[in-house]
Amino acid sequence: MAHNKLKLLLAFAGVKLLGRRVPLHVSWVVTSRCNLRCTYCNRPDTDPGELTTGEATALIDDLARSGCAHVSITGGEPLLRKDLPILMARIVASGMRINMNTNGLLLPEHLSAVRLANSVVISLDGPPELNDAIRGRGAWDGAMRGAEQVRNIGLPLTFYTVIGKTNVGELRYLVELADRMHARVFFQPGARQVLGSECGENLDAAAPEDYRRAIDELIEWKKRGRPIGNSVAALRYLRHWPDEKPMPSMGGRLYVRIDSDGHVRTSGRVPRGEYNSALRSGGIIAAMQKISAPQSDSTYSAARVEVNLMAQGSPGTLWNFLKK
Numbered sequence: 487m488a489h490n491k492l493k494l495l496l497a498f499a500g501v502k503l504l505g506r507r508v509p510l511h512v513s514w515v516v517t518s519r520c521n522l523r524c525t526y527c528n529r530p531d532t533d534p535g536e537l538t539t540g541e542a543t544a545l546i547d548d549l550a551r552s553g554c555a556h557v558s559i560t561g562g563e564p565l566l567r568k569d570l571p572i573l574m575a576r577i578v579a580s581g582m583r584i585n586m587n588t589n590g591l592l593l594p595e596h597l598s599a600v601r602l603a604n605s606v607v608i609s610l611d612g613p614p615e616l617n618d619a620i621r622g623r624g625a626w627d628g629a630m631r632g633a634e635q636v637r638n639i640g641l642p643l644t645f646y647t648v649i650g651k652t653n654v655g656e657l658r659y660l661v662e663l664a665d666r667m668h669a670r671v672f673f674q675p676g677a678r679q680v681l682g683s684e685c686g687e688n689l690d691a692a693a694p695e696d697y698r699r700a701i702d703e704l705i706e707w708k709k710r711g712r713p714i715g716n717s718v719a720a721l722r723y724l725r726h727w728p729d730e731k732p733m734p735s736m737g738g739r740l741y742v743r744i745d746s747d748g749h750v751r752t753s754g755r756v757p758r759g760e761y762n763s764a765l766r767s768g769g770i771i772a773a774m775q776k777i778s779a780p781q782s783d784s785t786y787s788a789a790r791v792e793v794n795l796m797a798q799g800s801p802g803t804l805w806n807f808l809k810k
Contacts, residue, residue, distance in 0.1 A: 723791050
């Protein structure tokens with residue numbers, strides 16, 4: 487773990503001082519298929535297709551050659567992909583670390599794959615009835631069964647919560663649940679648009695005044711040592727949502743997202759470029775070179791905010807990362 491963090495810090499230096507582009511952290515949507523239908527997401531309905539096993543393993547080899555240290559496996563629901571254990575084993579054999587993002591429902595049936603991960607993130611948006619109203623019937627029970635399996639395996643566990651108008655007043659419940667389960671909870675503001683769509687309105691987006699009141703509470707709880715994954719500095723930045731607040735971005739230089747069909751972009755909110763495919767000649771680095779270095783991230787992706795603040799030398803964000 488210490489080696490991985492040192493590699494990240496050295497890559498920061500290379501990007502900042504030498505202008506290099508290194509896909510140090512990759513968020514890979516291995517499939518857009520999902521067994522739930524969350525109110526703030528229509529990604530399964532905008533599925534561009536997915537890589538074959540051969541294409542996916544070739545991509546993994548390319549990531550390893552290009553200096554990638556950390557792959558965040560996500561979806562859709564990644565455990566719906568039958569060859570996922572093969573892909574994860576290839577990632578591990580290549581020396582990269584894996585973070586698995588899942589809704590948890592299929593996790594007990596796929597422990598062979600889950601054991602290959604270094605950490606697991608399970609989506610959870612509130613108490614049972616509220617969570618299931620957002621994510622689908624049985625989602626809470628499934629997430630809890632999955633969380634227990636993660637604890638039994640001994641992997642670090644994080645709950646991932648999208649803040650919307652339905653659950654904006656229930657964040658304390660999630661913090662206390664994470665505390666009881668010796669886990670963390672990471673908070674993400676729901677976007678104005680439906681996840682996976684460039685035009686659909688997210689009807690569950692929180693009112694800004696309610697959202698900011700909730701973020702203020704999270705900041706105070708974080709200062710008191712509660713198990714909140716976001717750093718205080720990042721929460722302060724996220725508090726400005728939904729207003730534009732420019733921030734120098736490492737997108738396309740230090741981190742990228744890879745769509746299920748191999749397309750490369752800085753985030754799911756950025757339009758797809760015509761030639762930005764990791765399957766083309768030159769692979770991931772060539773695809774990154776075609777991405778214009780963004781001047782700011784305005785999508786309020788909580789994970790990317792953490793990285794961007796670290797790249798700016800934010801001591802609080804850096805300490806939050808190092809003590810994980």
